[in-house]
Amino acid sequence: MAQVASITLMLNDDARPIIESILADNTGVRVLNMTGAVKLDRDESIVINRASVEERLGRPWDPQEIHLVLISMAGNLDEDDDQFTLSWRH
Amino acid sequence: MTIQIKTLDFEPKRQTFGHVARRLGGDKPATRYQEGTFDIQPTHNFHYKPLWEPDLWQYDVRKTAVVMEDWYKPLDPRQYYYATYNIARANMNQAVDRNFVFVEERGLLTKLSDTGRAGIQRGLLPMRHLHWGANMNMTEICQRGYGTAVTGPCIFSAGDHLGMAQIISRIGLALDGQTGTSLDAAKVVWLQDPAWQGVRQLIEDSFVERDWFQLYVAQTIGINAVLFPLVYRLAEPAWAESVLTVAMLTEFMNDWQAEETRWSDSVVRTVAAESGANRALVSQWAAHWIDRAVVSGRTLSAALLCDEGKAADTAGETARTRARALGLAI
Amino acid sequence: MSGAKKLGLKQRYAHMTRGLDWETTYQPMDKVFPYDRFEGIKIKDWSAWEDPFRLTMDTYWKFQAEKERKLYAVLDSFAQNNGQTGVSDGRYINVLKLFLTGISPEEYQAHRGFAFAGRHLRGVGPRVAAQMQSLDELRHVQTQIHTISHYNKYFDGLSEFRHMHDRVWYLSVPKSFFDDARTAGPFEFMIAIGFAFEYLLTNLLFVPFMSGAAYNGDMSTVTFGFSAQSDESRHMTLGIEVIKFLLEQHPDNLPIVQKWVDKWFWRGHRVLGLVAMMMDYMLPKKVMSWKEAWEIYFTEAGGSLFTDLARYGLKVPKYADVATAEAEHISHQNWAIFYQYTHAAGFHTWMPDAEHLDWLSAKYPDTFDKYYRPRWELWAKLEKEGKRFYNNALPQLCQCCQIPMGYTEPGDPTTIAFRSSTYKDQKYHFCSDGCKDIFDNEPDKFVQAWLPVHQIFQGNCGGATVPDVLAWYRMNVGADNMDYVGSPDEALWNEWHAEKLRKAV
Numbered sequence: 051m052a053q054v055a056s057i058t059l060m061l062n063d064d065a066r067p068i069i070e071s072i073l074a075d076n077t078g079v080r081v082l083n084m085t086g087a088v089k090l091d092r093d094e095s096i097v098i099n100r101a102s103v104e105e106r107l108g109r110p111w112d113p114q115e116i117h118l119v120l121i122s123m124a125g126n127l128d129e130d131d132d133q134f135t136l137s138w139r140h
Numbered sequence: 141m142t143i144q145i146k147t148l149d150f151e152p153k154r155q156t157f158g159h160v161a162r163r164l165g166g167d168k169p170a171t172r173y174q175e176g177t178f179d180i181q182p183t184h185n186f187h188y189k190p191l192w193e194p195d196l197w198q199y200d201v202r203k204t205a206v207v208m209e210d211w212y213k214p215l216d217p218r219q220y221y222y223a224t225y226n227i228a229r230a231n232m233n234q235a236v237d238r239n240f241v242f243v244e245e246r247g248l249l250t251k252l253s254d255t256g257r258a259g260i261q262r263g264l265l266p267m268r269h270l271h272w273g274a275n276m277n278m279t280e281i282c283q284r285g286y287g288t289a290v291t292g293p294c295i296f297s298a299g300d301h302l303g304m305a306q307i308i309s310r311i312g313l314a315l316d317g318q319t320g321t322s323l324d325a326a327k328v329v330w331l332q333d334p335a336w337q338g339v340r341q342l343i344e345d346s347f348v349e350r351d352w353f354q355l356y357v358a359q360t361i362g363i364n365a366v367l368f369p370l371v372y373r374l375a376e377p378a379w380a381e382s383v384l385t386v387a388m389l390t391e392f393m394n395d396w397q398a399e400e401t402r403w404s405d406s407v408v409r410t411v412a413a414e415s416g417a418n419r420a421l422v423s424q425w426a427a428h429w430i431d432r433a434v435v436s437g438r439t440l441s442a443a444l445l446c447d448e449g450k451a452a453d454t455a456g457e458t459a460r461t462r463a464r465a466l467g468l469a470i
Numbered sequence: 471m472s473g474a475k476k477l478g479l480k481q482r483y484a485h486m487t488r489g490l491d492w493e494t495t496y497q498p499m500d501k502v503f504p505y506d507r508f509e510g511i512k513i514k515d516w517s518a519w520e521d522p523f524r525l526t527m528d529t530y531w532k533f534q535a536e537k538e539r540k541l542y543a544v545l546d547s548f549a550q551n552n553g554q555t556g557v558s559d560g561r562y563i564n565v566l567k568l569f570l571t572g573i574s575p576e577e578y579q580a581h582r583g584f585a586f587a588g589r590h591l592r593g594v595g596p597r598v599a600a601q602m603q604s605l606d607e608l609r610h611v612q613t614q615i616h617t618i619s620h621y622n623k624y625f626d627g628l629s630e631f632r633h634m635h636d637r638v639w640y641l642s643v644p645k646s647f648f649d650d651a652r653t654a655g656p657f658e659f660m661i662a663i664g665f666a667f668e669y670l671l672t673n674l675l676f677v678p679f680m681s682g683a684a685y686n687g688d689m690s691t692v693t694f695g696f697s698a699q700s701d702e703s704r705h706m707t708l709g710i711e712v713i714k715f716l717l718e719q720h721p722d723n724l725p726i727v728q729k730w731v732d733k734w735f736w737r738g739h740r741v742l743g744l745v746a747m748m749m750d751y752m753l754p755k756k757v758m759s760w761k762e763a764w765e766i767y768f769t770e771a772g773g774s775l776f777t778d779l780a781r782y783g784l785k786v787p788k789y790a791d792v793a794t795a796e797a798e799h800i801s802h803q804n805w806a807i808f809y810q811y812t813h814a815a816g817f818h819t820w821m822p823d824a825e826h827l828d829w830l831s832a833k834y835p836d837t838f839d840k841y842y843r844p845r846w847e848l849w850a851k852l853e854k855e856g857k858r859f860y861n862n863a864l865p866q867l868c869q870c871c872q873i874p875m876g877y878t879e880p881g882d883p884t885t886i887a888f889r890s891s892t893y894k895d896q897k898y899h900f901c902s903d904g905c906k907d908i909f910d911n912e913p914d915k916f917v918q919a920w921l922p923v924h925q926i927f928q929g930n931c932g933g934a935t936v937p938d939v940l941a942w943y944r945m946n947v948g949a950d951n952m953d954y955v956g957s958p959d960e961a962l963w964n965e966w967h968a969e970k971l972r973k974a975v
Contacts, residue, residue: 188918223609295601
């Protein structure tokens with residue numbers, strides 16, 4: 051069975067550009083809609099690219115801002131100035 | 141279809157929780173501070189003795205020698221709960237950010253002479269370690285103390301000290317062009333320079349103090365009251381070249397101390413006023429830790445200011461006067 | 471500066487945290503950190519710790535202040551608009567009663583426990599992370615109290631949550647869980663709460679509660695829940711970092727950590743049985759069944775995790791298979807316990823209606839109609855005949871999890887499971903192999919348990935009769951306890967809704 055990397059975000063204006071950038075940058079991502087929240091699952095890994103979020107947001111975005119809308123996640127976190135990745139790779 | 145919900149009768153059955161109402165002397169509306177603080181620490185019917193301290197419960201009034209009939213008497217005059225605390229600090233920190241931008245854009249710290257730079261490196265930057273030590277102590281009081289009225293603000297204070305240690309670190313990084321070299325050098329000063337060894341010994345000795353309220357007195361009435369004003373105000377001549385810059389960048393510390401002191405003084409005053417025995421104990425602790433802070437501060441101020449320790453004596457006198465005003469016999 | 475390189479973010483953060491710490495010399499390190507050796511965990515190099523999030527205090531204040539401003543704006547408007555009248559049904563409030571009496575006080579315990587770890591772990595990296603978590607946990611207990619405070623103004627069963635938490639029989643289940651963690655050493659605490667609870671099981675607690683709140687129109691609880699969860703993901707990262715760090719540091723740590731993972735998984739599973747019951751029985755509008763939640767959040771998410779941890783030799787927790795099999799039964803068995811003892815519970819109970827029974831049949835096709843529906847139908851019939859079933863005998867409690875002995879044998883849902891151990895000539899009783907193992911590993915700790923039923927028999931709970939004990943609980947008899955039907959909560963709810971309908975015409 052594939053290991054599933056997962057991120058759950060609030061469903062609001064602040065999170066929408068992040069959700070959209072995840073959908074655009076991660077082929078095969080699976081979406082589970084919950085009331086007020088959305089769970090995004092993908093085999094092995096999920097990446098959030100700063101540039102991709104900024105494009106949608108129209109302003110500079112610090113990956114740490116994800117703290118404001120993050121509900122849950124699964125996978126090992128790797129975070130730097132340009133991206134936020136959850137994966138089961140080593 | 142219109143639902144005129146406003147016209148419904150929504151008379152509350154009760155205004156607040158039972159334990160809060162009993163403290164307010166009746167069922168009255170309570171503040172968020174009161175509901176978020178009163179009695180929220182468990183008090184009865186614990187299941188297991190701690191593996192690490194099997195003689196006492198994890199929440200146990202016997203962890204200090206002072207005795208309170210009710211540990212919810214020493215309340216926080218600032219009425220901080222988590223939200224109001226963080227919002228207050230976020231606001232204070234906006235000024236810090238603006239000041240750093242101002243200083244960094246104008247290169248006010250990178251343009252200093254070698255002497256100017258050395259003054260800050262030796263006199264100011266080691267303070268980040270003292271703040272870290274204070275952070276350890278306030279965290280310890282939070283975990284070991286009794287009653288949320290005191291222990292809650294202690295974790296806020298621990299966060300404050302970490303924040304201040306990080307402001308000092310940012311000053312160092314602004315000073316050394318974001319390389320960290322000044323911070324490494326200042327750590328050597330903290331560990332080896334005779335100027336700081338009294339202060340380091342003082343804080344290390346406080347780390348092993350087991351009586352949490354004595355530790356509270358040591359930190360707030362002793363260390364904070366003597367050494368912070370000594371460094372943040374009286375030691376300014378040691379960085380004469382950049383007095384205004386440093387004053388700007390350490391504005392947070394002065395604002396913070398004025399604010400925290402309102403709380404910590406009030407706690408000490410209340411606990412000492414509880415009984416003659418408490419007053420005697422707290423007075424003795426305050427005298428002891430103020431004396432120790434002054435002795436350690438003398439070496440520091442002699443080294444930084446060549447004043448034979450006078451600045452430390454001045455800070456000590458102010459601290460003693462304040463302690464007397466809290467009802468302590470010193 | 472002379473040729474020195476500018477720092478990257480990681481190094482800069484290291485200066486902001488790790489650079490602050492030093493080896494003490496005026497006092498021995500073992501005296502400054504007296505508690506991090508006795509558990510037998512071996513740490514060769516604290517600096518190998520990977521900081522999960524590089525959050526400095528200024529960023530922490532900024533983000534948390536922003537979250538709090540938003541949250542309290544919602545709470546204020548909820549109160550102003552009498553949002554309590556807009557939830558799905560008056561029964562829903564009982565979910566909040568269970569939460570405030572059973573969960574919020576544990577957030578407080580976590581706050582103090584992380585302060586302990588935040589002072590007493592020798593490594594500065596985990597200490598800073600633990601301190602931030604200590605702050606967060608204080609946030610959670612306070613925001614929960616502030617959110618539910620509004621409901622307390624109108625509904626019963628919430629007002630004495632603090633008093634009840636230290637006394638009421640079923641609340642000793644979560645309380646003993648956290649007391650156990652708080653009284654363990656700092657490493658076990660980090661595995662118990664940081665890893666097992668926050669990483670492995672927290673989604674099973676919060677996501678069902680919060681989605682349940684959202685589904686049932688409780689916007690204030692959803693807001694605090696999701697807002698708290700944004701801290702939780704930081705906590706989860708700390709939890710996973712802790713376990714990896716311990717396993718990487720020394721091979722001798724593996725058997726110790728495995729034992730803790732086994733223990734805390736099982737203890738967590740038992741506590742979460744209360745959540746299972748809440749999901750399957752107490753939410754007027756259902757989100758998903760407990761069994762479905764278990765599949766998503768334990769079987770799937772836990773599967774990925776333990777595949778990952780296998781490279782350290784760590785195995786799936788012992789009895790995970792038993793717990794998964796129990797997901798078919800646990801909510802029903804718990805609801806049966808509370809229905810029988812409704813007179814001693816601080817929230818209301820009821821028998822599921824026809825629609826609810828059908829939902830349960832659909833969600834539990836292999837077990838519900840066979841084992842539980844007949845009992846519910848019988849009890850409903852007795853209610854109609856005015857012979858509602860109450861159990862007036864005090865139950866025997868499991869010495870470990872403290873739940874009344876009502877769970878069944880693995881593979882045989884018609885036989886109650888009993889286990890026992892003899893220690894120092896005394897016999898102790900358990901609900902399961904999982905609980906018995908935990909006792910057998912630490913008998914000196916678990917013989918101390920403050921077991922509510924024993925305490926009643928010993929005369930420590932206000933007296934010998936049920937009314938004496940309920941008075942000692944500060945339970946407002948006839949309002950806080952018993953069935954929803956006939957309760958003041960129901961009367962109030964019906965009044966509001968009759969009024970709403972009347973005005974709407």
